[in-house]
Amino acid sequence: MITMKRGKLSAVLIFAAAMAACSEKEAQPSAEIPTEPVTLHFYAASNSVMLVEQVHEAVAKKFPHIKLKTTVDGGEVKIENMISAGQVPDLISYSLGGVTKLKDLQLVSDMTPLLQKHGFDLTRLADGVEQNVRSFSDFDGRFILMPYELNNNALFYNKTIFDKFGVAYPKDGMTWEGLLDVAKQVTRMDGGVQYKGFRFEETNMVFKNQLGLPYIDQKTLKAAVNTDGWKHWLETMTAFFAIPGNALNGQVSEKDEFVKEQTLAMRTGPNYMSELPAVTAKGGFDWDVVSLPRFKGFENKGSQFNAPYFVIPPTSKYKDQAFQVIDYILSDEMQTMMSRMGRLPIIKSEKAVSEFGTGVEGLRGKNVQAFFKDTIDSPVPATQYDTIAKTTLVRKGTRGIAVDRKDVNTALREIEDEVNKQIEAEKAK
Known part of the structure; x- marks a missing residue:
């Protein structure tokens, strides 16, 4: 557990504060916002200490009446353990894959009254964000979470290997x-070194689901994965691992193959662009990015929404103050600052978008605007069992085909069977 004083704001909180800056156009503040001194317990899931410190600093300067007491998860420090101990935070930052968990723990609340009270303008959010956020409340129209940055993908490539x-x-x-052919050309053995053409982080790409395929049937609550759509997705994405020399190595991450070993020509997955300049500075690593490829015939379809977010638990006594932090994190000021540091802004600000990555040494001349070509598609109908299907698609789908050498039809049948069994087990709890 990490507890921080007012002087240390995490980047995680900075994002939270920046989120709150969006004001709803049609609504006007209807009541005075409390300014008495308060201590907000902030829980940050899987965020760096550096970001947490930055958030603390920003909030301390903007809101001297708000003191942040921050807990960063890790090891035995988990949100469910804190709730069991009766320690419910006032503000939580979490990953999108954990939405169902937070809902089950009753840690989400409808932010609509706060949006109206603080005059939060939802039209400032990037296209597709509001629609997707509302879909996580089981399509009942509530606004239960506020994302504070986009998590768009791009295709990174090692120029040295291509040269x-x-x-x-x-x-x-x-x-x-089309990328498959490119990957074949740069998958070669040279000087005793096996160079691989392309690899993707499987969980990330399954969650992004560029074909907009359902995971679970909303009516039957059964697996919806043994379909022509998912067959096409798996056949297309696992074809890369069938290239001789480009087999999936389950022991080495794509990040290590691309950054450490520098034997991977192309990769996509979570954005770790902020880490690359330091590697580049050591010499010998020349990289750039282009837009995330799309499926042939579906070039106009974007990715499923995937972004970190804030929630305010319904039991918090300081909802207004927690939302003040969120509102500030989403302000033009904070979003532009975060954008300069390589964090994709969640708002439509031209300034924030144009200054993306300008504060990170080594990004000059890079095609960083490629990240903004990864647009957000309409949400897939969601259920409480989606995560079961998503993780099984990775384990028995991409890895089942690429590592265990199963044919796609067998893999889909096994995925369907296992997902349905896990759903029944969840229902029986």
Whole structure:
């Protein structure tokens, strides 16, 4: 557990504060916002200490009446353990994969009254964000969470490997089918070193679901994965691992293959762009990015929404103050600051978008605007069992085909069977 005084704001909190800055156009503040000194217990899931310190600093300067007491999860420090001990935070930052958990723990509340009271303008959010946020409340129209940055993907590539083999660099606007041919050209053995063409972080791409496929049937609450759509997705994405020399190594992460070993020509997954300049500074690592490829015939479909967010538990006595932090994190000021540091802004601000990455040394000349080409698609009908299907699609789908060498039809049948069994087990609890 990490507890921080007022002088240390985490980047996580900064995001939270920046989120709250959006004001709803049609609504006007209807009551005076409390300014008496309070201590907010903030729980940050899987966020760096550096970000937490930055948030603390920003909130301390903007709101001297708000003191942040921050707990960062990790090890035995988990949100469910805190709730069991009767320690319910006033503000929580969490990953999108944990929405169901927070709902089950009754840690989410409808922010609509706070949006109205603080004059929060939802139209400032990036296209598709509001629609997707509302979908997480079981489509009953509530606004239960506030994302504070986008988590868009791009395709990173190692220019040195492409130059080594005389292959043209990938371009913006490619399809996965077109990328397959490129990956084949840069998958080679040279000087005793196996260079691989392409790898993706499987969980990230399954969650992004660019074909907009349902995971669970909303009516029957049964697996909706043994379909032509998911078959097409798996066949397309696992075709890369069938390239001789490009087999999936389950023991080494794609991040290590790309950054540490520098034997991977192309990769996509979570954005760790902020880490690359330090590697580049050591010399010998020349990289760039292009837009995330899409499926042939579905070039106009974006990705499913995937972003970190804030929630305010219904039991908090300081909802107004917690929302003040969120509102500030979503202000033009804070979003632009975070954008300069390589965090994709969640708002439509042209300034914030244009200054993306300008504060990170080593990004000059990089095609960083490629991240903004990964647009947000309409939400897939969600259920409380989606995470079961998503994780099983990774374990028995991409890895089942790429590592265990199962054919796609067998993999889909096994995924369907296991997902349905897990759902029944959950219902029986």
